[in-house]
Amino acid sequence: MDGFIREFLRELNFGQGVALSFSSINDQYLALARTVRHYLMARWLGTLRRQFETQAKGVAYLSAEYLLGRQLGNALLATGLTDIVEEGLAKCGIDLATLRAQEVEPGLGNGGLGRLAACFIDSLATMSVPCVGYGIRYEYGIFRQTFEDGRQVEQPDNWLALGSPWEFPHPEAAQIVNFAGHTETYEEDGTVRSRWIPGWSVQAIPYNYMVPGYQNGRVNTLRLWSAVATNAFDLRIFNSGDYAEAVRAQTFAENISKVLYPEDSTPQGKELRLQQQYFFVSASIHDFIDNVLPADFDLTHLPDRVIFQLNDTHPVIGVPELMRVLVDEKDFDWDDAWEITKKCFAYTCHTLLPEALEVWSVDLLGRLLPRHLEIIYRINDEFLDEVRERFGDDELRIRRMSIIAEHPERSVRMAYLATVAGSKVNGVAELHSQLLRDKVLPDFDEFYPGKFINVTNGVTPRRFIRLANPALSELITDALGVGWLTDLERLRELEPYAEDEEFKERFRAVKAHNKRRLSRVLVDRDGTSVDDDHLLDVMVKRLHEYKRQTLKLLHIVTLYDRITSGEVKPADIVPRTFIFGAKAAPGYRMAKEIIHLINAVGSVVNADPAVEGRLKVLFPPNYNVTLAEKVIPAADLSEQISLAGKEASGTGNMKFALNGALTIGTDDGANIEIRELVGDDNFFLFGLLEPEVEALYAKGYVPSSFYESDEGLHRAIDMIARGTFSGGDRGVFDGLVSNLLYDDRFMALADYRAYIDAQDEVDKAYLDEDRWTRSAILNVARTGFFSSDRSMRNYIDRIWHTPPSF
Numbered sequence: 001m002d003g004f005i006r007e008f009l010r011e012l013n014f015g016q017g018v019a020l021s022f023s024s025i026n027d028q029y030l031a032l033a034r035t036v037r038h039y040l041m042a043r044w045l046g047t048l049r050r051q052f053e054t055q056a057k058g059v060a061y062l063s064a065e066y067l068l069g070r071q072l073g074n075a076l077l078a079t080g081l082t083d084i085v086e087e088g089l090a091k092c093g094i095d096l097a098t099l100r101a102q103e104v105e106p107g108l109g110n111g112g113l114g115r116l117a118a119c120f121i122d123s124l125a126t127m128s129v130p131c132v133g134y135g136i137r138y139e140y141g142i143f144r145q146t147f148e149d150g151r152q153v154e155q156p157d158n159w160l161a162l163g164s165p166w167e168f169p170h171p172e173a174a175q176i177v178n179f180a181g182h183t184e185t186y187e188e189d190g191t192v193r194s195r196w197i198p199g200w201s202v203q204a205i206p207y208n209y210m211v212p213g214y215q216n217g218r219v220n221t222l223r224l225w226s227a228v229a230t231n232a233f234d235l236r237i238f239n240s241g242d243y244a245e246a247v248r249a250q251t252f253a254e255n256i257s258k259v260l261y262p263e264d265s266t267p268q269g270k271e272l273r274l275q276q277q278y279f280f281v282s283a284s285i286h287d288f289i290d291n292v293l294p295a296d297f298d299l300t301h302l303p304d305r306v307i308f309q310l311n312d313t314h315p316v317i318g319v320p321e322l323m324r325v326l327v328d329e330k331d332f333d334w335d336d337a338w339e340i341t342k343k344c345f346a347y348t349c350h351t352l353l354p355e356a357l358e359v360w361s362v363d364l365l366g367r368l369l370p371r372h373l374e375i376i377y378r379i380n381d382e383f384l385d386e387v388r389e390r391f392g393d394d395e396l397r398i399r400r401m402s403i404i405a406e407h408p409e410r411s412v413r414m415a416y417l418a419t420v421a422g423s424k425v426n427g428v429a430e431l432h433s434q435l436l437r438d439k440v441l442p443d444f445d446e447f448y449p450g451k452f453i454n455v456t457n458g459v460t461p462r463r464f465i466r467l468a469n470p471a472l473s474e475l476i477t478d479a480l481g482v483g484w485l486t487d488l489e490r491l492r493e494l495e496p497y498a499e500d501e502e503f504k505e506r507f508r509a510v511k512a513h514n515k516r517r518l519s520r521v522l523v524d525r526d527g528t529s530v531d532d533d534h535l536l537d538v539m540v541k542r543l544h545e546y547k548r549q550t551l552k553l554l555h556i557v558t559l560y561d562r563i564t565s566g567e568v569k570p571a572d573i574v575p576r577t578f579i580f581g582a583k584a585a586p587g588y589r590m591a592k593e594i595i596h597l598i599n600a601v602g603s604v605v606n607a608d609p610a611v612e613g614r615l616k617v618l619f620p621p622n623y624n625v626t627l628a629e630k631v632i633p634a635a636d637l638s639e640q641i642s643l644a645g646k647e648a649s650g651t652g653n654m655k656f657a658l659n660g661a662l663t664i665g666t667d668d669g670a671n672i673e674i675r676e677l678v679g680d681d682n683f684f685l686f687g688l689l690e691p692e693v694e695a696l697y698a699k700g701y702v703p704s705s706f707y708e709s710d711e712g713l714h715r716a717i718d719m720i721a722r723g724t725f726s727g728g729d730r731g732v733f734d735g736l737v738s739n740l741l742y743d744d745r746f747m748a749l750a751d752y753r754a755y756i757d758a759q760d761e762v763d764k765a766y767l768d769e770d771r772w773t774r775s776a777i778l779n780v781a782r783t784g785f786f787s788s789d790r791s792m793r794n795y796i797d798r799i800w801h802t803p804p805s806f
């Protein structure tokens, strides 16, 4: 410990340049972060050296998003230094928790996809698998959400403002990334070749982040790129007095990595977004070839050294980029280059929403990346030749399968390009992968037998059990001993404890403790609190109509109506606190309307003495990884109520079950696999199944018919319509009400009755405390499958073939 204190004070004095007695919390946090990273440095350098010596095949994970969460706690856990640091700091009169709370989390992602990437690289490091995560170092991450009069207002997320001690910039390893310009063909030894004459370029500066394995001596690397101008400052123009023009190039370049696009599942076809995608993918591919591979490496063997995993379609421009590098820069002939490329990529699809599958117009692509468009055209021509060979001149099939869509505008279907080029295509939950094969890409599943597989998502137990829920972790370790954190299926051994009175007592005490802890956090944060005798009913995820926060709202309004109409005595209602957490994409008007209504319903319910102590609605703003770590361990009920066939997987659902919450949910995404593992008795299932949804769409869905035929639903919608939650002003939520009655694309009204009935079952179950506790323990015991370590084992065995290398 003395060693730690010495290091820390040295870092404070010589790193921060302050004496302990004059140091700010931020000084102390930065000094601590840098001290802790010292303890990881040897492991990092050791990992890099061993990787270079062994030349083992590794994963290059290409993702436009990484939702990392705070780093300090995870670094302390990985090094096993938490207790020493806590005591050492206490000796200096410093509280570790205060410094941990000082860290601003890097919000470099929108939701599930970004967090999944973070869980995956954590697991690969803990499993000693060589991996470099590649992405973008956005200067501004996902916006900070505030509420004004119940409406979402976005604030810029200036996460770097107070310093960023976990990153290591390496300007000397910058890559040049080109854009625009034109191509020209030329003849060489009888072969017509094409070359790209770019119009402009930027520099990509790498910032390295440690990805520490859990107590295994290994530290992998996350390399995030930041854009700067190739010539940042034009002195000649400056001396001519046009100061803004003098730095225009720099401003222009910086824009590329300035800010994360805040859309989740609805991509923005903006040019800057494509610039961002090409920027990090081109820099990453060149970096891997120039800096990870030995200088004289023969790229014919590239597939033996790396698999580029495409995290959704965002990095798919990497396919024509590798072809360009091999053909134009390394003089490979086309066919050889294509054979290499096809073995080097694999693609994970994360969605089922047609509007979420990215397409880029050939106009934009031709302007920004003219050589890449040429390459895509040739890939498509050769692919369609193969299709014709197999199926003859079936024009409809050719048009359906062409990477180039002709309507509504000639554009490149990135999911098709990824499927043609990828060695494997996977969905992220069983149902999702099946629907990908049957509904989204059936022609490709038929054309490429065996290419489509499933790898169900997972979450890292280091962050979402050990760090987020130390009380539960202690209880599990008391029962099972150590080792379960890296072998989560061992949670099965907890099953017998569901019948153990003392364990059940301690399990309930853990949940109550986490509720009190959450309440303290919310009191500090927003001045609100949680009653720990309330059933905590939690819905935290991005705001999207397919996730159906409106259905949750209709339940709350129904309960409120039951009490205020006198239909039910307040004492007969199981006291519930509803917690929402959700950001809406700034341009998603209906999502913002729903946020407004949640806050409106909350302010009326929370102020109404008739329901005081029975119903409470909380909507802490700015839901993020840090808040998730406090909310999820405190929850009793996990809301996973998307319309069947819409949520590819979900990962929050897994985190809740692993922390002892029971799920109320539809048979959608990974809910199905959770229900199958925990058992129907320990899951509140409701709602239309995916085939029933399709049948209702086909038959013609008339949402108002459900309103007409269900009195409870009728009353709930009428309460909203007549202004009960908007001071009697009927107009405020008119748009939302009309959308529900006459559009309701995601069938909230169709599933209303089944949902309300299931919620009444929840009330009955919760009143039987012993039954609820047993179910909660069985949820923990039976969901070890959802560790991201298991997901990684599946990727390694079925796609990557990158065994751990020690």
Ligand SMILES: [N-]=[N+]=N[C@]1([C@H](N)O)O[C@H](CO)[C@@H](O)[C@H](O)[C@H]1O
Pocket: 111, 112, 113, 114, 116, 264, 265, 312, 350, 351, 428, 457, 647, 648, 649, 650, 651, 669
């Ligand atoms: N983009 N995207 N897709 C999602 C999430 N919104 O980020 O990816 C997540 C990670 O695969 C999924 O769990 C989730 O269902 C899916 O909607």
